Amino acid sequence: MEEQGYEEPTGQAKITLAYNLPCDYVIHTVGPIVRGGRTKKHEELLASCYRSCLEIAEENGVESIAFCCISTGVFMFPNKRAAEIAVETVKKYKEETNSHIKVIFNVFKDEDEAIYHRLLG
Numbered sequence: 001m002e003e004q005g006y007e008e009p010t011g012q013a014k015i016t017l018a019y020n021l022p023c024d025y026v027i028h029t030v031g032p033i034v035r036g037g038r039t040k041k042h043e044e045l046l047a048s049c050y051r052s053c054l055e056i057a058e059e060n061g062v063e064s065i066a067f068c069c070i071s072t073g074v075f076m077f078p079n080k081r082a083a084e085i086a087v088e089t090v091k092k093y094k095e096e097t098n099s100h101i102k103v104i105f106n107v108f109k110d111e112d113e114a115i116y117h118r119l120l121g
Helices: 040-059 079-097 110-120
Strands: 013-017 025-029 064-067 102-105
Touching: 013 040, 025 040, 040 064, 040 079, 079 102, 079 110
Parallel strands: 064 102
Antiparallel strands: 013 025
């Protein structure tokens, strides 16, 4: 951020090389921070995070992408609603673009694993 002279806007994505990580790229996104209650704008920004990541991945020939639980945890987005938005956004993107990108939802908490299992069957 110092080099570019500004913070990344919420809901957008940027791609960088992965260097020593076991992948080709890292896609960065800034999720919304929920303070004082979740709003429609928070939900729109979270959906934009997922869509922007998918778009930039495909623009760069990425065949698979792993998502963490964007904006949950310290950003305070409720886990269940965040997962619903993630799944809805990915499904909609794949339907609208006829994309074949493989999407992995990578979770840390058992609670999140249970939520994604319910949403994805």
